[in-house]
Amino acid sequence: MTDYYETLGIKKTATKEEIKKAYKKLAKKHHPDLNKNNPKSAEKFKEINEAYSALSDESKRSNYDRFGSAGAQQHSHGYEGFQSRDFGDISDIFDSFFGFGGQRSGNVRRKGQSLKVELELSFKEAVFGTEKKIKVTRYETCDTCEGLGGKGEVKCATCKGAGHVRKNFRTPFGVFAQTAACNTCGGTGNVLKHTCKDCKGNGKVKNTSSITVKVPPGISDGQTLRLTGEGEAGNHGGPAGDLFVEVYVTPDEMFERKGDNIHLDYPISFSQAALGDTVQVPTIRGKVKMKIPSGTQSGTLMKLKEEGVDNVNGYGVGDQYVRICVKTPTKLNSKMKKLLKDFAKENKEKLKIEKGFFEKLKDGFEL
Numbered sequence: 001m002t003d004y005y006e007t008l009g010i011k012k013t014a015t016k017e018e019i020k021k022a023y024k025k026l027a028k029k030h031h032p033d034l035n036k037n038n039p040k041s042a043e044k045f046k047e048i049n050e051a052y053s054a055l056s057d058e059s060k061r062s063n064y065d066r067f068g069s070a071g072a073q074q075h076s077h078g079y080e081g082f083q084s085r086d087f088g089d090i091s092d093i094f095d096s097f098f099g100f101g102g103q104r105s106g107n108v109r110r111k112g113q114s115l116k117v118e119l120e121l122s123f124k125e126a127v128f129g130t131e132k133k134i135k136v137t138r139y140e141t142c143d144t145c146e147g148l149g150g151k152g153e154v155k156c157a158t159c160k161g162a163g164h165v166r167k168n169f170r171t172p173f174g175v176f177a178q179t180a181a182c183n184t185c186g187g188t189g190n191v192l193k194h195t196c197k198d199c200k201g202n203g204k205v206k207n208t209s210s211i212t213v214k215v216p217p218g219i220s221d222g223q224t225l226r227l228t229g230e231g232e233a234g235n236h237g238g239p240a241g242d243l244f245v246e247v248y249v250t251p252d253e254m255f256e257r258k259g260d261n262i263h264l265d266y267p268i269s270f271s272q273a274a275l276g277d278t279v280q281v282p283t284i285r286g287k288v289k290m291k292i293p294s295g296t297q298s299g300t301l302m303k304l305k306e307e308g309v310d311n312v313n314g315y316g317v318g319d320q321y322v323r324i325c326v327k328t329p330t331k332l333n334s335k336m337k338k339l340l341k342d343f344a345k346e347n348k349e350k351l352k353i354e355k356g357f358f359e360k361l362k363d364g365f366e367l
């Protein structure tokens with residue numbers, strides 16, 4: 001046997017207000033019109049109404065408390081508990097029901113769904129822009145019936161050509177009538193005599209199409225392109241949805257992109273750093289000359305103006321930043337060693353390179 005208090009999720013001591021509040025919440029949640037994919041909701045909705053009908057009325061409630069649901073039902077004749085003053089409180093529930101009711105039709109003119117696909121681009125493709133062909137599987141307008149779903153218009157039998165029907169809503173507060181668009185004809189008052197064989201009346205067929213995506217120069221990883229009207233076909237003459245293309249850019253081995261700027265590590269020798277030089281630095285558009293001043297420190301950032309990426313929205317060009325990395329020479333022959341020692345002496349450096357490892361270590365401890 002169902003416990004009405006349990007059905008509404010309330011305590012036996014609940015006040016009238018608490019009962020009403022619990023009912024409103026559950027009725028909204030389980031109303032069959034809002035739960036079309038859940039066949040159990042209709043039953044649940046009925047149980048909630050039954051519980052509320054029993055507990056909202058004081059004499060029925062005391063009967064139920066004493067004799068259980070049989071006692072409550074003795075005094076219950078359907079949904080007789082309706083009182084006009086209750087209506088204002090619950091009207092918001094029915095507003096939302098009726099709001100849904102008006103849009104339920106499957107035949108109305110509606111925009112098609114939008115689709116999302118991913119597109120992988122190389123670093124250079126993103127920088128300079130490109131054209132890519134992608135395959136998209138989507139519902140397209142049926143060629144045979146031109147999206148109409150069939151031919152031979154006749155008057156709709158359901159609504160007798162009116163385009164709308166009256167529906168009755170049974171609630172604990174009585175039966176309400178509501179005019180809604182006819183589901184059979186979608187409110188047009190007409191139906192098609194011959195259903196299209198190719199789309200089975202749907203007006204749309206599933207197709208895999210090749211679409212050309214124009215990628216503008218300067219697009220970055222994670223950005224999305226919108227191709228208007230390249231999504232799913234609309235319903236009954238509605239416009240097609242859009243196709244969103246999310247871009248993924250594979251990183252480059254040499255260049256690193258930060259917005260419209262390009263970053264590059266550039267190795268130079270110890271002598272180039274000390275004496276200065278003019279070097280050929282790679283950029284995304286080819287090599288350019290760059291002057292390295294004498295005495296350049298490792299880690300120095302140098303700017304090559306407007307050698308970066310064209311802004312995707314046309315707002316100028318980025319720069320290229322070159323980070324100088326001074327490479328310490330590793331393979332020294334005896335002549336190079338001598339030159340460096342002479343250099344060190346000239347530079348008044350106190351070198352202990354003559355000593356062995358353990359001697360140096362001892363020196364370290366003596367300090």
Ligand SMILES: [Zn+2]
Binds near residue numbers: 144146148199202203
């Ligand atoms: Zn068709």
Ligand SMILES: [Zn+2]
Binds near residue numbers: 156
């Ligand atoms: Zn109709």
